[in-house]
Amino acid sequence: MTRTVHILAFEDDPHAAALRWALERMDVTVELSSGLAQWQKQDVAVExxxxxxxxxxxxxxxxxxxxxxxxxxxxKPGLPEDQAFLAGEWRTFHENLVATAPQLLPSFWVNAPDAAWRAENKLLQLVAAREVGMSFPDTVMGTSAGAVRRLAQGGRVVFKAFRPHAWKEEGGLSAATTILDNDHLPDAQVIEFCPGIYQRYVEKTADIRVTVAGNRMLAVRLLGHSGSAYVDWRIHVLDKDFFAERITLPVALEQRIQALMASLGLVFGCLDFVVDANGDYQFLEVNQAGQFLFLEDMVPDIGVMRMVASFLAAGTRDYSVGQDPTLTMAAFRASEIYVALARRLHMDEASIA
Structure with missing residues (x-):
């Protein structure tokens, strides 16, 4: 019986292309649609x-x-006076599809659209983490300068935006993670102008990235060769000093991670933790559609591509990882498919982030 995996992504999404290559080498048929409303590149009808x-x-x-x-x-294009109505109808139709997708298509969803949408909520993540007993830094979300100042009295704080953003007009300026101390907080008017996420700064010894696929997970420790942790490791992955190694998580933490995923209704996600000076793991966030293939650039034998491909091919939380040693990012980058993709996307770096 032919197995088919359907991927919802834009045509040249690098992760979708890489996993499609891996799945097809596993004799799995792969179909791709840009979204629920463009299923198999055709107009959609719910019956x-x-x-x-x-x-x-x-x-x-x-x-x-x-x-x-x-x-x-x-x-679709229409009369100018109809555009607001058309946009609203398309948006509402899409919301209908998102809410009922697992019933419309009774496959194994990674992740179910409604759960994926809810899991993008940073506050909901922290509420769920609190309920399963995870530790995380004291946090303030919102526009209250008084609340931010009270948080900062206990030490430095980290500012993060709710969503990533870059200003093209400012030459690539982005809303980056920023450390603030009590003596150099923004003016009250700045804090009150736009909501933000403020967390107590953790004197960390390392960052931890955990990729969860069903009942399996892979964890990596990230820091500099000098032994110091980065404020934001994502902007340092190409540094010569950057160091990564696979680790085994404490059993109690693995159990809490699975409880968090179940609480959020997720079967796949990339979780970020920091390790504090006491060796305790502090939860930061989970990205239900996070990047994971870059891990093989840092730890070539980690096998994250094989794990995720096996997960998708099995269509269940409990599965065995395929043993084909050629299913690696290195082999994918040597393929004609990658060469063509890199040319289309003008990718200069070898890795796919």
Missing amino acids: IGPGHIGLRGTSDVPVSVWNRRPQAPKS
């Missing part, structure tokens, strides 16, 4: 009645659907 429900044209249900980074639909 529902007392005895049936489904997406028209989906006679063969895929073993799994990887909800990688789907694109929201765009309304």
Whole structure:
């Protein structure tokens, strides 16, 4: 029986391309759609009645659907006076699809669209982490200068935006993670102008990245060769001083991670932790559509590509990882598919972040 995996992502998403290459080498058929409203690159119709429900044209249900980074639909061109109505109808139709996707297509969803949407909520993540007993830094979200100043009285704080953003007009200036201390906080008017995330700064010894795929997880410690941790490791991955190694997490933490994932309704995610001076793990966030293939650039034998490909091919939380040693990022980069992709995307670096 032919197994099929459907990927929801734009055509040249590097992670989608890499996993498609790996899955096809595992004799798994891969289909790709940009989003729920463009299923198999065709107009979508939901057919529902007392005895049936489904997406028209989906006679063969895929073993799994990887909800990688789907694109929201765009309304079709119309009269200017109709554009607001058309945009609203397309948006609402898409919301209907997101809310019912697992019923319309009873595959194994990675992740279910409604759970994926909810898990982007940073406050919801911290509430869930608190409920499962995870430690995390004291946090203030919002626009209250008084609350931020009270947080800063206990030491330095870290400012983070709710969403990543870069200003093209300012030559690539981005909303980066910033350390603030009590003597150099922004003016009250600045804090009150825009909501932000403020967390008590942790004197960390390392960052930890955990990739969870069903009942399996891979953890990596990230820091400099000098032994010092970075404020934001993401901007240092190409530094000569950057160091990464695979680690085994404490069993109690692994159990809390799985409890957090279950609470959020997720079966896949990339979680970030820091290790404080006492050796305790402090939770920062989970990205339900996070990047993971870069781990093989830092730890070549970690096997994250094989793990995720096996997970998608199995279509279940409990699965075995394939043993094909050629399913690696190094082999993918040597393929003609990668060469063509890199040319189209003008990628200069070898890694796929």
